[in-house]
Structure formats: structure tokens, C-alpha cells
Amino acid sequence: MNSAASDMHLQATRPVEQLSAPAAYQSGSAAAPAAIINAAIRVRRAGAVMTALHIVCLCLALALYAYLCFSGIPLTLPMLGGYWLVALLIACLVPCLNRP
Amino acid sequence: MGLFKRKYRNAPEDAGLLDFNLPFAFPEDEDEEVTPIGKRQVQSTYALTAEEVSHAQAGDRPAHPTGEIPMQAEQQNLHAAGELLYQRMMQDRRQTQGKTAEAPPEEAAETLPPILVAPPEPEMPEPPAPAAQPPIKVEPPVKAETPAIPAQPEPPKEPEAPAKVKVPQPPKAPAKVEAPQQPKAPEKPEPPQRPEPQKQPEAPAKAETAKQPEAPARKSLLDLCKPFLTDENGRTAGANAPDYILESVDEIILSAERKAAENVAKRYGMTLKIDPAASRPTAPAAKPDAPQPAKPAAKPTAERRQPSRPTEAGRTGTSLAPSRMGSAAAAAKRQILQNRAQTRPAARTPDEIPMRRATPSANAVREAVRENPARDDRPVTPKRETEAPQTVPSRPTPTNDARPGDAGQQSTRQFRPADKADPIDISSGKKYIDVHAADLPPAPEEVMPRKSAPPARSQAKNNDAALPQAPRRAPEREAKPQPAPPALPREFEADYTSYADAKPIRHTLFTQKRRAVFRLLPTLLLTAAMIVCSLPAVSNACTGWLHAKGVVPFALLLLLTLLHLDVWKGFAALLPGRQNADLPVAVGLLGALIHETSLLFLQPENALSFLAPAAAFCLLCRDVGRLMQASVVLENFKQIATPQEKTAFFAIDDRPVTYAMTHDSIPGDALVASGRRTTQILDFLRRSFAPGPLETKNRAVALLALIAGVVISLLAGLRGGIAAVLPAFGAALCLTAPPTALLTGALPVKLAADRLGRYGAMLAGSAAAAEVEQVNAAAFTVQELFPAGSVRLLNMKILGTAVSDETLAQAAAVAQGIGSPLTDLFLRIVDTRADAALPKADSVKYEDRLGISGWVGERRLFIGNRTLLEAHGIAAPSVELDHKILHNGCFPVYLACDGKAQALLIVKYEARPDVTYELCRLCNAGVTVLVNNCDPNVTDEMICDYSGFTPTA
Structure with a gap:
């Protein structure tokens, strides 16, 4: 940053009494703010992926169940449990793989 | 002095000055009449004898070199004279150019007396004999004699020197006489505020020479053409004559x-x-209070636009000398010029x-x-x-x-x-x-x-x-x-605003977490029981009405429903403008209840319940998510609910600021994340309990589930009769509430909070993550990149005699005043040598790529590199010493005061692994790192070398 930007940055970082902020940290190292941004990016990404997977799985499950009902095959507990297990694994794996 | 050109105009109001009226008309088309003539800056005056004029009137005129020019019929005779004049002018110009090349202009000026144009005479003089009329030689203006044209903001001066038309005068051919009936115009002094050009010292003398009384009177061209300037109605053509102005x-x-x-x-x-x-x-507007040249006749703005306008004395800036002009003619001309200057709009x-x-x-x-x-x-x-x-x-x-x-x-x-x-x-x-x-x-x-x-x-x-x-x-x-701020949960009376609110809010959060735990345990037990009871092996082992009716799973489901009565509030999310994370759970629980109830009463022989444990598992995941959320909020609140000062991390959305901060480093838009020291963080609870990413789509998902349930139940009814409708509808609803819907928001936030807690940071939920995620640049201070302990002192060489504990304490104060990474270094030195408090430093500033300078009392200290000392005239040791230090991977830091270099500190920067790791992840995510630097040793290359990422071009 140039000197003018530095002044603006210093002015923007002047202590204030109260401030509405989505995140905060107490340490004086750059690791904390960098980790905040990294975490925010991954939280957002994981949430988006999980939402998309949820909707896709929901639509597939409803389509499958409609097919079962039309075919006369009753929905059983193993079928439903298998579907939920897959959904649960996806829900847990996505944030774990994209760990904040 | 700028470039000028001649321009002919027909409209008098557009003409700035009628320098002199050429006796021929010019085309009316303004677009076609602009004729640049190069860098000529002086106009010339030409004269024709009466015989020449009469000769031209008779039709014996040469062909116009530029072709026929449209003109008015009443000015044809005038045009004839003008064309002849033009031919004479061109001929004289050629002759003069050849003569000028042979002799200096000064010599020609001495040998050729000038002829000046006089005001129009009332009576026509006797035309001299053609044989006795010498050829008119026009001397081109000497550029060195031309006065400087004033610049735009300056008051107008005499833009051009009078052109000297020098005619070799025979003894009997008088050059010019004044009209005997008109008094001689007095020599008007120049206005004192407008200096007269220092040129043409010979002009007055020549004018006196031209006014010899014994010389025969010779009419000027203006006088000769005066009859032709008057039309039948007595109206002179001068008013509509083309103007000849100079343009800037x-x-x-x-x-x-x-x-x-x-x-x-x-x-x-x-x-x-x-x-x-x-x-x-x-061209700024003239200020009223600024010293203005005394120029009552013309407005300053008009003068600025027309530098070649007449001055107060009525001078035209061309060939009309004020001393040669008649008083009446001069007064009339001044009046015309004043009127034109007044009618001209003032500059804005x-x-x-x-x-x-x-x-x-x-x-x-x-x-x-x-x-x-x-x-x-x-x-x-x-x-x-x-x-x-x-x-x-x-x-x-x-x-x-x-x-x-x-x-x-x-x-x-x-x-x-x-x-x-x-x-x-x-x-x-x-x-x-x-x-x-x-x-x-x-x-x-x-x-x-x-x-x-x-x-x-x-x-x-x-x-x-x-x-x-x-x-x-x-x-x-x-x-x-901008979305409306999320609503605050009912458990909280108000959001956190001060440290006094910390205790009740912490208590509420702790109660919420404890309630989630207490609810999770029975849910876990009941869910496990239902799953066990619903297994085929267990259900087949059961006999009697318990198996036939499916009473046990149904009863356990009812018990779970009673434990989670607040789940039904999730249906409020179907209303517009309302959001609730429990809507999928409510839909799934409703579907399970419908399914179980229908099986229990409509198909008791097939009452194998499998949706009851599914609904129980759904409630269990919901409780887990609630517990995660309560735990995260409580942990985050513990970090911010402290009286100590903390850094609020937010995105700067002010465009000028972000543009100045990211100048040339980000090709597109910039949203810079930066920290700001603050005492309290506002809107913490609202952000923490804001709906997650899937909660905003719950309504659409629920409507989709209802529609799908209706369709599927109709299909099942077509296949299995009326008894299969309700179970199918309930199963379809239950399928839309998998555990993914409950963990979408809570699980990633929990994992992020666990990681950020190790850095002493917090991120207030999914909504806060959505805010921070949009940034594409992050601003850090150099002290954050190299926090305390990252700079080690390897050696210190004493260069002067003023190195003392006081000097080091002052250096620490200066470094602390601007937030230098060397602050901790000096503080450690001071702590080991002295136990005194740091003095107060002021006027501390960072000179880019040089170092820090500041005042402590009456002493000025410099902390920086060699260039800083040299820039302030302080002698530094040999540069080879710096090279040697740099070669070993260290940096030299000079401490100077009292005009001398006092110490040389050999320091070594050590990047912390966590900082390097997070910065690398940040750069890999596409975020630009901006550093507010105040250390000359920390450069782009150095940061990239230490952190392992490439700098921005």
C-alpha cells in the first residue's frame, strides 16, 4: 500500500468504542485474521455444497419413492436407512474434506 | 507565445477586433474560410494608389490565385481593389523574403521608411502618377521584434507589433500625411499596469519621419477605398466587412x-x-480580489479570450499607431471595441x-x-x-x-x-x-x-x-x-452491546446449551430404542398385539414429539418473511406421524413401523445441531465478552479507501478485509443465530415435499387403493428431512470455530462467514506479519558514543509509536538494561523504504537502513558491511541520533509457521494480501520469500 492508503488504513483501524463486525480476534498475529478469512471461505463453500447435495438427494429420493410406489414395491426400513446414511455421510464428509 | 493563425469572419459580433478593414469581402461560409498561414504573428498593412484602384475598377485585374470567391454585388469594385492588393502583397512578400535573405531586417528597416495607415479622409486625394509610384515592399515581420503574446491567465497586452510596411520613397512621393483638418492624435501613454512591449524602438522615429509636412499627402488604402465602402443607402460596408482577428x-x-x-x-x-x-x-477565472490590471474599457475575461484586442488606448496591435490615428477615429474605434467587449459573454x-x-x-x-x-x-x-x-x-x-x-x-x-x-x-x-x-x-x-x-x-x-x-x-x-438484520432469538432480551450485558447473555447461552444437552440424551435413548424395535429381527421376535399394532415405535415417537414440541414452530417458516431451521424436521415428523397412524389404524397387519425411528433420528440430528450451535455461540461469546480491547475484523466497503489500498494490485473490484481495534462487538447474537444456507431454502423444499407427497400418494392410491395413500404421503414428507438439512449450517461453523479458537478468533455463524467470504483482499500490518518474537537481535555494533539505555528507550518509543516490528526488539533490550518507562515519541513517521524517524523530546532519532542515514546527511559505515550482513540472511538496522549513526543492529526475521500457513492458504484461496508496511527491511520480495507465495505484478 502507498502512504495515502496507509493513512487511510490507519484511520480505518483507529480504535473505536463499539463496532459491528462479523468476526474478531485478540491475537496480534496475522494468522488470526487470515484464518478467519480461510474459515469463512470454507464455511461458505461447504454450506453451498451441502445445500446442493441435499436438494439433489431429496429430489432423487422422491423420484425413487415415486417409482417404488408406482411399481408396487413397498418402501422398507433398509432402503430408507440406506438413503439417510448416504445423506449423512455426505453432510459430514463435505465440511471435513473442506476443513475450515 | 502561442501559435496563432488568421481567421476571417463575417459576423462582426464574433470578431474580436477590427484591426484594419481589407477592401474586399471574404466568403460567408465560416467553415471554409479558416486559412491557416503558419506561424505568422504579425499582420501587415498595404496601400494602393488611386490609380491602381481605378485600374482595378476598370476590370483589368489579374486572376485571383485562389479562384473566385463569392462576394456581395455591391462590393465588386471593392473586391477588385482587394485582389489587386492581394497580388501586390504576395509579390512584395516574395521580394521581401528574397531581400531579407540578403540583408538583415534592421538594415532594410533603416533604408525603407514605413507607411502607416491613417484614418479615412473626407476627400479623395490626387492619385499619384503610376510611373512615379514605387513598388510596395512589404517587410515581413521579424520574429525577434515581435512582442510576446501574453499567456491566457495574464492580462492582455499588445499582442503584435505593428507591421511595418516600408516603401522606398522617391523624393516626390510622399509616404503619408495626416489629414490637415484633423488634429494630430496625441501620444497616449501606455497604461502603467500593462507594460508596453520593448520592441520597435524605431517606430516612433519613423512615424515622425513620415509626418513631414513638406511631403505630398498620400492617401492610404483605407482612404482610397472609402467610396467603395459606402453603399447606395449611405451605409458603410465597414460594419459588415469581414473582420480579421488573431486567434489563440x-x-x-x-x-x-x-x-x-x-x-x-x-x-x-x-x-x-x-x-x-x-x-x-x-484558465482559472479571475478572482475579484486578485490584482487586476487597470482596464476599464474591457472586461478581463473578454481580454483573456482575445489577447489581440485593442487596449484602452485604442491600439489595435497591428499597424495603427495611436499617435497616427485621428482622435475621432480612435474614439469611434474604441467605442466599437468596448461595445464588442461588453456584448461578449463573460467567461465563466x-x-x-x-x-x-x-x-x-x-x-x-x-x-x-x-x-x-x-x-x-x-x-x-x-x-x-x-x-x-x-x-x-x-x-x-x-x-x-x-x-x-x-x-x-x-x-x-x-x-x-x-x-x-x-x-x-x-x-x-x-x-x-x-x-x-x-x-x-x-x-x-x-x-x-x-x-x-x-x-x-x-x-x-x-x-x-x-x-x-x-x-x-x-x-x-x-x-x-442489504438484507434485514436477522431477528434475535426470544431467549435474549437484547443483543450484546457492552460488557455489562455479558453476564446475562452468557447465562442464557449456557442455559441454552444445557437444555440442548438434556434434550439430546433422551432423544438419543429413544431413537436407539425405536431403531432396535424396528429391526426385522426384533420385530419378528415380538408377538402379540405389540407387533401387530406397532404400538411401541408409535408410542416412542409420540414421546419424542412431546419432548420436541417447539419443533412445530418450524411450520411458521411457510409464512412469507419467516425463517426457521426446524421446518424440515417438522415436515418429516408430520410425515412420520401420518405414516404410523395410518398404518396403525388402516393396515394393522402390515404395521411394521420404519418411519418412526427415521423421524427419531431426524430429531436426534436436530438436537445435535442445536447443541453445536449453542456451543459455538457460547465459545465465541466468551472471546468477545471481555473488557480488553480486541480487533474487529470486517470488510471495508468504502470505494475510495479500497481503491487507494489496492491500487494496481487487484484488477477488478476490491473488498478489503481489515481489522480495527475496538472494545465491544455489536450484533453478535443476531449474526450467530442467523439462518444458515439451507434455511433460506426451507420453504421451497417444504413446498416441493408437499407437492411430491401428493403426487406420490396418488400414485400409491392408484396402485394399492385408498389405504396406501396416507402412508405414501407420510413417507414422502419424511424423505425430505434427512440429517443433511440439519447439519448444513451447524457442522461447518463448529469446525471453523474449533480452529479459530486456537488463534483467539471467532466467526459469528454462517451469516458472518457469508460476509467475510466476499472479500478479495486482506490488509495486514507488518507487525501482524512479524509479531513479537519474530525479529531476533543477532548482534549490535556500537558506532557512536551516545548509545545508552536512554537512547535505546527512546528508540523503542519511536518504534512503538508507529507499530514497527522492531518494537519488541527494542523493548527487550530496554528491559534487560533498564527498567524505566518509555518516553513519549511524537512526529514519528515512516519514510518509504528508508526507515522511521521521530522526535523524543528535543532529540530526533532515525531507525532504518543506510539510505535513511544518507538521506538525512548522516554518515554511515562502509556499504560492504551491509552486503556482508545481507549475505548471511540478516538485515542491518541503523540507529542514529544527534546527527550521527550510533548503533548497528543485526537482526533476523523469522516468520511464524502459523502465519505462513494461513497466508499461503489465503493466497491459494485467491485473496490478495495487502501489507501496511513501516519497516524498510520488509519488502514484497522478502514477504513472498518468507511466506512462499508470488507477489502481485
Whole structure:
């Protein structure tokens, strides 16, 4: 940053009494703010992926169940449990793989 | 002195000065009459004898070299004389040029007495004999003798020296006499405030020579042509005669602009209006209090626009000397000039310059920050370009006709008016406007420019002060309005605003977490029981009515429902404007209840319950999610609910600030994340309990589930009868509530909170993550990159005699005053040598790439590199010492005071692994790292070398 930007940055970082902020940290190292941004990016990404997977799985499950009902095959507990297990694994794996 | 050219005009009101009236008319078409003649700056006066005039009247005139010129019928005889004069002028010019090449102009001036044009005489003199009339030789003006033309802001001076028309006078051919009945015009002194050009010292002497009484009177050309200047009605042609004015470069440019604008107007059939004041942005308006030259006859603004105008004394700046002019003629001429000067509109001040109007469009928004064409009512403050980074020149902007993708047609569309009834102001000048980010109109998404927008770049090329590409906002951030703050949960009376609110809020959060735990345990047990009971092996082992009726799972489900009565509040999310994370759970639980109930009463023989444990598992995941959320909020609240000062991390959305911070480092729009020291964090609870990413889509998912349930139940009814409708409907609803819907928001936030807690940081939920995630740059201080303990002192070499504990304490104060990474280094040295408090340092400043300087009391200290010392005239040790230190991977830091280098500190920077790791992840995520530097040793290359990422070009 140039000197003018530095002044603006210093002015923007002047202590204030109260401030509405989505995140905060107490340490004086750059690791904390960098980790905040990294975490925010991954939280957002994981949430988006999980939402998309949820909707896709929901639509597939409803389509499958409609097919079962039309075919006369009753929905059983193993079928439903298998579907939920897959959904649960996806829900847990996505944030774990994209760990904040 | 600028470049001037001659220009002939027919309109007297447009002419600045009637220097002298050439006795022939000029074409009326103004566009075709502009005839540049090069760098000639002095006009000439020519004279014809009466015989020549009469000869020309008889029709014996040479062919005009430039062809026939349209003229008025009543001035044909005048035209004949003029053409002859023109031929004579050209001939004399050629002769003079040849003569000038042979002899110096001064010698020619001495040998040839000048002939000056006198005021018109009432009676015609006797024409001299043609044989006795010597050829007229026109001496071209000597450039060295030409007085300097005043610059635009200066008051007008005499722009041109009088042209000397020197005619070799035979003894019987008088050059010029004054009219005997007219008194000789007195020598008028020059105004004291307007210095007269120092040139032409010989002119008055020659004029005296020309006024010899014994010389026969010779009529000037003006006198000879006077009969031809009067028409049948007695009206002189002088009023409508073409004017001959001098123009400055600005006027030449303005004329070209006007001509181009007229061509554009003819081509596109619209009305154009030239703003002449805007094309002279460098000519400031004359201040009333500024010392003005005494010039009562003409306005200063008019004088500035017409430097060659007559002065107060009535001088024309050409060949008419004031001493040779008749008083009546001079007075009349002054009156004419005054009238013209008064009728000329005064130059406008910069504040009066009208703003160009253009229709706001996508390109206008993309022009960055600079233009606000939609706000005509905003005050416009002309400023220099370097005054503020948010002050930028405005440029022509396209209209609404310009659409993205019409790159090839932008050149024509951008000048098409939105409304043909409104004229368009065209200006080539730059106007500076202040643009505030909040005042910029939001750009419609459909007209947002594409990746490569030729119009803006072409305009930037055409502009001299083309700025870098303006920051461009992300379309989604521009188009979407700011969402309303999420509602506060009912458990909390108010959000956290001060440390006094910490205790009740912490208690509420702890209660919430404890309640989630207490609810989770029975849910876990009941769910496990239902799953066990629903297994085929267990259910087949059961006999009696328990198995047939499926009472046990149904009863357990009812018990779970009673434990989670608040789940039914999730149906409130179906109402518009309401959001609730429990809607999927409520839908699934409702489906399970419908399914189990229908099986229990409609198909008791097939009452194998499998949706009851599914609903129980759904409630279990919901409780887990609630517990995660309560735990995260409580842990985050413990970090912010402290009386100590903390750093709030937020995104700077002020465009001028972000543009200044990310200058040339980010190609597009910039949203910079930066920290700011604060005491309390506001809106913590609202952000923490904001709905997650899937909660905003719960309503749509629930409606989809209802529709799918209806369709599926109809299919099942067609296949299995009426008894299969309700179980199918319940199963369809239950399928829409998998555990993914409950863990989407809670699980990633929990994992992030666990990681951030190790750094002493917090992120307030999914909504806060959505805010921070949008940034594409992050600003850090160099002290954050190299926090305390990252700079080690390897050695210190004493160079002066003033190194003491006091000096080191002062150096620590100076370094602490600006937040240098060396602060901890000096503090550790001071702590080991002295136990005194740090003095107060002021005027601490960082000189870019040099170091720090500051005052402690009456002592000025310098902490920096060798260049800092050399810049302040302080002798430094040999440069080989620096090379040796740098070669070993260390950095030399000089401490100077009292005008001498006192110590050399050999320091070593050590990047912390966590900082390096997070910065690398940040760069890999595409976020630009901005460093607010105050250490000359920390450079771009050094940071990239230590952190392992590549710098921005």
C-alpha cells in the first residue's frame, strides 16, 4: 500500500468504542485474521455444497419413492436407512474434506 | 507565445477586433474560410494608389490565385481593389523574403521608411502618377521584434507589433500625411499596469519621419477605398466587412471542435452545443480580489479570450499607431471595441461551468468511481486530479443504447442522445467531480459490462489522464439490497452491546446449551430404542398385539414429539418473511406421524413401523445441531465478552479507501478485509443465530415435499387403493428431512470455530462467514506479519558514543509509536538494561523504504537502513558491511541520533509457521494480501520469500 492508503488504513483501524463486525480476534498475529478469512471461505463453500447435495438427494429420493410406489414395491426400513446414511455421510464428509 | 493563425469572419459580433478593414469581402461560409498561414504573428498593412484602384475598377485585374470567391454585388469594385492588393502583397512578400535573405531586417528597416495607415479622409486625394509610384515592399515581420503574446491567465497586452510596411520613397512621393483638418492624435501613454512591449524602438522615429509636412499627402488604402465602402443607402460596408482577428491555440481548437460537432450534428441529425469554457480548464477565472490590471474599457475575461484586442488606448496591435490615428477615429474605434467587449459573454468561473449530461448506463458505472452522470443536482467541485484519489476526470459516457456485447456499435451509440429534443453538450475538457460510494447509483445487472469492455478502454485511451481501470463491484453485491438484520432469538432480551450485558447473555447461552444437552440424551435413548424395535429381527421376535399394532415405535415417537414440541414452530417458516431451521424436521415428523397412524389404524397387519425411528433420528440430528450451535455461540461469546480491547475484523466497503489500498494490485473490484481495534462487538447474537444456507431454502423444499407427497400418494392410491395413500404421503414428507438439512449450517461453523479458537478468533455463524467470504483482499500490518518474537537481535555494533539505555528507550518509543516490528526488539533490550518507562515519541513517521524517524523530546532519532542515514546527511559505515550482513540472511538496522549513526543492529526475521500457513492458504484461496508496511527491511520480495507465495505484478 502507498502512504495515502496507509493513512487511510490507519484511520480505518483507529480504535473505536463499539463496532459491528462479523468476526474478531485478540491475537496480534496475522494468522488470526487470515484464518478467519480461510474459515469463512470454507464455511461458505461447504454450506453451498451441502445445500446442493441435499436438494439433489431429496429430489432423487422422491423420484425413487415415486417409482417404488408406482411399481408396487413397498418402501422398507433398509432402503430408507440406506438413503439417510448416504445423506449423512455426505453432510459430514463435505465440511471435513473442506476443513475450515 | 502561442501559435496563432488568421481567421476571417463575417459576423462582426464574433470578431474580436477590427484591426484594419481589407477592401474586399471574404466568403460567408465560416467553415471554409479558416486559412491557416503558419506561424505568422504579425499582420501587415498595404496601400494602393488611386490609380491602381481605378485600374482595378476598370476590370483589368489579374486572376485571383485562389479562384473566385463569392462576394456581395455591391462590393465588386471593392473586391477588385482587394485582389489587386492581394497580388501586390504576395509579390512584395516574395521580394521581401528574397531581400531579407540578403540583408538583415534592421538594415532594410533603416533604408525603407514605413507607411502607416491613417484614418479615412473626407476627400479623395490626387492619385499619384503610376510611373512615379514605387513598388510596395512589404517587410515581413521579424520574429525577434515581435512582442510576446501574453499567456491566457495574464492580462492582455499588445499582442503584435505593428507591421511595418516600408516603401522606398522617391523624393516626390510622399509616404503619408495626416489629414490637415484633423488634429494630430496625441501620444497616449501606455497604461502603467500593462507594460508596453520593448520592441520597435524605431517606430516612433519613423512615424515622425513620415509626418513631414513638406511631403505630398498620400492617401492610404483605407482612404482610397472609402467610396467603395459606402453603399447606395449611405451605409458603410465597414460594419459588415469581414473582420480579421488573431486567434489563440485554444480558439483554434475550439473552432475545430465546433466544426467536428457540426459534422456530427449533421450526420446524426441532432442538436449539439459546444461548451467553450470547458475546453479551457487550465484558465482559472479571475478572482475579484486578485490584482487586476487597470482596464476599464474591457472586461478581463473578454481580454483573456482575445489577447489581440485593442487596449484602452485604442491600439489595435497591428499597424495603427495611436499617435497616427485621428482622435475621432480612435474614439469611434474604441467605442466599437468596448461595445464588442461588453456584448461578449463573460467567461465563466469553474463553478459556473455546466456539467455534461449523460444517461447513466453500465459503462458509466464501470467508469469507476469517477462519474455520476445520473446526479445532475449534485454539487460539482472542480479539483485537481492529484488532490484526492476519489477525484477523477469525467469522460464522455455512452447512453442507454449501449448494451453489453455491442462493442462494435459503441462508438456511434455513445453519442446518440437519449432524447433528441435535448441538446447534448460536448466538451473536450476534463471536469473533476467527487464521487462518493454511497451516492453511486446501483448498476442494473442486465447492463453490467462484460469482461472486456472496449468503450471504456477506448475512452481511457483518449483521455490524457486515463486512470487505471476503475474498481468494479461484483454484480451480486450491487444488485442485491442489504438484507434485514436477522431477528434475535426470544431467549435474549437484547443483543450484546457492552460488557455489562455479558453476564446475562452468557447465562442464557449456557442455559441454552444445557437444555440442548438434556434434550439430546433422551432423544438419543429413544431413537436407539425405536431403531432396535424396528429391526426385522426384533420385530419378528415380538408377538402379540405389540407387533401387530406397532404400538411401541408409535408410542416412542409420540414421546419424542412431546419432548420436541417447539419443533412445530418450524411450520411458521411457510409464512412469507419467516425463517426457521426446524421446518424440515417438522415436515418429516408430520410425515412420520401420518405414516404410523395410518398404518396403525388402516393396515394393522402390515404395521411394521420404519418411519418412526427415521423421524427419531431426524430429531436426534436436530438436537445435535442445536447443541453445536449453542456451543459455538457460547465459545465465541466468551472471546468477545471481555473488557480488553480486541480487533474487529470486517470488510471495508468504502470505494475510495479500497481503491487507494489496492491500487494496481487487484484488477477488478476490491473488498478489503481489515481489522480495527475496538472494545465491544455489536450484533453478535443476531449474526450467530442467523439462518444458515439451507434455511433460506426451507420453504421451497417444504413446498416441493408437499407437492411430491401428493403426487406420490396418488400414485400409491392408484396402485394399492385408498389405504396406501396416507402412508405414501407420510413417507414422502419424511424423505425430505434427512440429517443433511440439519447439519448444513451447524457442522461447518463448529469446525471453523474449533480452529479459530486456537488463534483467539471467532466467526459469528454462517451469516458472518457469508460476509467475510466476499472479500478479495486482506490488509495486514507488518507487525501482524512479524509479531513479537519474530525479529531476533543477532548482534549490535556500537558506532557512536551516545548509545545508552536512554537512547535505546527512546528508540523503542519511536518504534512503538508507529507499530514497527522492531518494537519488541527494542523493548527487550530496554528491559534487560533498564527498567524505566518509555518516553513519549511524537512526529514519528515512516519514510518509504528508508526507515522511521521521530522526535523524543528535543532529540530526533532515525531507525532504518543506510539510505535513511544518507538521506538525512548522516554518515554511515562502509556499504560492504551491509552486503556482508545481507549475505548471511540478516538485515542491518541503523540507529542514529544527534546527527550521527550510533548503533548497528543485526537482526533476523523469522516468520511464524502459523502465519505462513494461513497466508499461503489465503493466497491459494485467491485473496490478495495487502501489507501496511513501516519497516524498510520488509519488502514484497522478502514477504513472498518468507511466506512462499508470488507477489502481485
